[in-house]
């Protein structure tokens with residue numbers, strides 16, 4: 001019988017895409033990037049996202065540090081516009097970290113589903129984000145009270161899909177694999193990651209992306225969880 005439900009945070013409960021997009025637009029306007037030759041903010045944001053994704057992959061594989069990631073993603077984006085003002089990219093990088101986690105857009109039904117699940121299960125978070133940042137997101141979106149344990153890769157020292165973070169989480173809350181389920185939006189990192197440890201995975205797939213894998217459960221809306229648990 002299931003007793004523990006573990007959630008991913010970014011792109012599963014907290015709407016990373018919307019929150020990040022809003023932040024980047026604010027930053028473009030704050031620094032008046034048009035004056036620096038960036039006329040199309042949508043194009044700037046797209047460039048940033050591509051660069052950020054590549055750097056995140058390197059960070060996930062421990063090839064660069066958190067500090068490198070935070071600095072380089074804006075430095076590299078600005079340099080595509082021949083802007084090499086390192087102080088500016090540093091400042092923008094700091095602003096992004098400051099503003100984005102305070103955004104509060106969640107996926108539809110997040111609160112409703114957490115309200116329903118918390119009366120039946122112990123709920124926890126396992127996230128690859130930075131410890132401080134993830135706590136700010138949870139606080140500002142009023143999610144903190146729902147979760148017994150909030151486990152971040154930064155504190156554990158390894159990132160999903162490394163089995164160690166799932167094993168650490170189970171022992172932290174004194175749960176067996178049979179009693180546990182993990183819900184996340186990343187098929188490889190979240191779902192295959194937990195299933196490799198014997199934990200049932202729920203693939204949150206709002207865009208209904210086609211795939212060849214075998215998640216134990218698959219949902220396209222968080223409200224589907226009410227029918228499963």
Ligand SMILES: [Mg+2]
Pocket residue numbers: 008009010011012184185186
């Ligand atoms: Mg995620």
